[in-house]
Amino acid sequence: MTQTATAIEALKKQLGSSLCIAGHHYQHDAVIRHCDITGDSLELARRVAAIDAQHIVFCGVHFMAESAALLARAGQQVHLPAEDAHCVMAQMTPASLVRAVLMRLHTAGKKIVPLAYVNTPVAVKAVVGEFGGAVCTSANATAMLRWAFEQGDSVLFLPDANLGRNTARALGLNEAACMTLNIRKQGEAFPLAEALQKQLLLWPGCCAVHAKIHAEHIAALRLAHPQAHIVVHPECAPDVVAAADGAGSTTYLINAVRQAPQGSTIAVGTECSLVDRLRREYAQQCTVLPVRRIQCSDMAKCTEEKLLATLQQVQNNTAPCITVPKAQQQSAKVALERMLDVCARAGE
Numbered sequence: 001m002t003q004t005a006t007a008i009e010a011l012k013k014q015l016g017s018s019l020c021i022a023g024h025h026y027q028h029d030a031v032i033r034h035c036d037i038t039g040d041s042l043e044l045a046r047r048v049a050a051i052d053a054q055h056i057v058f059c060g061v062h063f064m065a066e067s068a069a070l071l072a073r074a075g076q077q078v079h080l081p082a083e084d085a086h087c088v089m090a091q092m093t094p095a096s097l098v099r100a101v102l103m104r105l106h107t108a109g110k111k112i113v114p115l116a117y118v119n120t121p122v123a124v125k126a127v128v129g130e131f132g133g134a135v136c137t138s139a140n141a142t143a144m145l146r147w148a149f150e151q152g153d154s155v156l157f158l159p160d161a162n163l164g165r166n167t168a169r170a171l172g173l174n175e176a177a178c179m180t181l182n183i184r185k186q187g188e189a190f191p192l193a194e195a196l197q198k199q200l201l202l203w204p205g206c207c208a209v210h211a212k213i214h215a216e217h218i219a220a221l222r223l224a225h226p227q228a229h230i231v232v233h234p235e236c237a238p239d240v241v242a243a244a245d246g247a248g249s250t251t252y253l254i255n256a257v258r259q260a261p262q263g264s265t266i267a268v269g270t271e272c273s274l275v276d277r278l279r280r281e282y283a284q285q286c287t288v289l290p291v292r293r294i295q296c297s298d299m300a301k302c303t304e305e306k307l308l309a310t311l312q313q314v315q316n317n318t319a320p321c322i323t324v325p326k327a328q329q330q331s332a333k334v335a336l337e338r339m340l341d342v343c344a345r346a347g348e
């Protein structure tokens with residue numbers, strides 16, 4: 001163990017049950033090994049809601065810590081070791097622009113239900129809650145999109161157009177029923193009459209990691225490893241998902257490796273910190289390959305050193321907290337809780 005790792009473990013012991021360290025699967029091994037709970041966005045949202053610890057140190061990016069702060073109980077504090085770790089995709093949805101687009105869509109009297117991927121700032125979740133919408137994750141996008149269609153005339157899915165389109169395809173919606181919005185000119189650039197004819201409107205956002213995985217990478221893998229089973233994350237483009245053997249959330253990808261037959265080869269299209277960890281953990285069972293090696297630079301901002309510094313601040317009562325403005329709390333919480341309720345009812 002490094003000196004930093006030893007110091008972290010010592011502080012964890014001292015802080016005892018007042019501390020819980022949560023980590024997203026895309027964190028480095030050096031950080032993940034100190035986490036009390038790990039998971040994808042959905043698992044973490046669910047588990048954070050049940051944590052008793054006074055301090056929740058969230059190893060991930062900003063929107064995740066904000067969701068944790070939203071679900072935290074009175075007196076609980078959420079800390080983010082890398083305060084500058086912002087998900088690129090989440091930043092593609094300024095709340096004021098989301099509101100302007102929804103207002104314009106609603107002028108015609110149709111009920112457009114917003115469905116926000118969890119990778120959005122809390123201010124956007126609040127707007128979505130206000131407009132009768134909900135949050136979703138890649139693990140429950142299908143159930144949540146089905147729910148959203150039942151709530152109104154059509155759905156605005158944001159910010160990841162790939163996840164929206166892949167989920168729509170899984171539900172049997174054809175391309176003609178979908179439209180990616182041009183959000184320029186403060187949301188005035190897209191043709192309103194055409195948009196109102198569509199069942200699914202997509203925000204033009206994407207993940208900086210998964211958008212870099214292309215169908216050619218799958219084709220090259222098939223040539224080099226014809227026996228490989230290929231699974232990708234649904235934030236990849238639809239042609240990538242179509243070329244792969246399966247697509248699903250981070251948890252789906254982990255389970256695909258866990259269940260890979262002895263001696264098989266499996267290629268995983270997602271962030272490489274997770275793929276590298278799976279390769280090491282399942283080396284005795286199967287060969288795990290990355291579809292393409294891409295690291296999320298924001299997830300990588302949380303280092304073991306920053307985690308140690310945050311724990312020291314927690315001990316000294318000087319750790320900065322992630323807070324949610326009062327005006328956004330209620331609506332954002334409603335949007336998040338709608339997701340948790342729908343999933344609980346659907347058994348997802």
Ligand code: SF4
Pocket residue numbers: 026061086087088089090119207208209210271296297298299
């Ligand atoms: S992997 Fe993509 S979606 Fe996840 S934090 Fe990084 S940029 Fe955001």
